[in-house]
Amino acid sequence: MSPRRSAAEARDTRSAILDRSVAIASTEGLEGLTIGRLATELGMSKSGVLGHFGSKEALQLAVLDRAGEIFRAEVWTPVVSVTPGLARLRAVCETWISYLERAVFPGGCFFVAAAHEFDGRPGPVRDAVEGRFDAWRGRLLKETRRAVEAGDLPAGTDPGQLVFELMGLLMALNHTLQLHHDPNAAGHARRAVRTRLAAHPPAARPQPAMK
């Protein structure tokens, strides 16, 4: 990294700091991310790093934003062109599974990890994490409702219940991949999603449950 930078180049520096931060925080956690390590790995001074954010907490929030962009690009963007409702719900589960399978973040799902790290300590970071989960849950709920309205899912389906179960599957996948490195995990997740989101042909008998 060159000794001194223009105002325009400084944005690149900030961006580079965030890239590095996401990589570190993914495995070490947002709290395990330290200014000193960041500075060393980037060939900068600590104050040079901190100058872009002001405080570690502000850095953590910025890292959360950056991770959110990556998540969105990986999981949500690919499915915006898919037909809303059941099709999109299935598609987003698949991109999500793939995102975990490909280890987009080396430490697993960035937000699941952040949730576990911060759910017990109040503050802006916790609030930001919770807000992202709320927003994400909201999108899944919307697609589920559309699927029910379209008759693609049974009329009595409780969207909150279904989304709860889907989140559980993805958390189980994340956990199994990270802790056990079990290559069958993604298969389990896909199979469960397929079963749970089985098409419900309107005005037709439910087929005799292949499992």
Next chain:
Amino acid sequence: MSPRRSAAEARDTRSAILDRSVAIASTEGLEGLTIGRLATELGMSKSGVLGHFGSKEALQLAVLDRAGEIFRAEVWTPVVSVTPGLARLRAVCETWISYLERAVFPGGCFFVAAAHEFDGRPGPVRDAVEGRFDAWRGRLLKETRRAVEAGDLPAGTDPGQLVFELMGLLMALNHTLQLHHDPNAAGHARRAVRTRLAAHPPAARPQPAMK
């Protein structure tokens, strides 16, 4: 805590340290558990605390053991008298849900939290966490197989698949309780378990899924 203790009383001291450690580590994590804080809260010196374990890592392993005893007493012991198979599987899901609902550990499931904290860093602590999950998963698998053999679950049931899904439900419950404090979460979990572990009367048609 009295100024000095006999050799016999020292076991109480060690036990008190572990109790305190479990409480702290539940919310702050096993790494966030510090010798200094422990010493302050117990009215001891840092060396007095560390003398019982030798190192922080050894303390963490001891804390994991203590937490395991609590988990076992809360979740497993109550169901050992239940008929093996589907009945016990249902019962253990219920004690598990209850254990999360009652916040036996204030920071949620101790081992799910430990898994997320250590899955990315090799070492004895990580190995211990993984071992506990393996053991627990093994017990669930055993009960599932028994249930299938007894005909209480469909013959084609894949035990690994079912256990994967059950773990997901409990992780979703843990997450939802800790991050969102959603009072409906336990209801979602119970409903999903009930559906997933619905009785499968041998030699009878599957009833038209009340869903």
Next chain:
DNA sequence: TTAGCGTCCGAACGTTCGGTTGCTATAGTG
């Protein structure tokens, strides 16, 4: 009575933490 063991303290160790301060060199502005 005394030797010895185990418990625990107090102090210090080297390191790392987040953060601050004073400064220099540069880019952009008039």
Next chain:
DNA sequence: CACTATAGCAACCGAACGTTCGGACGCTAA
């Protein structure tokens, strides 16, 4: 060209970290 704003550095701060060490104390066995 002079002036201001800022990116970044080097040095440093107080606090907290895990760990080590010598010694003081209480108990038990010889």
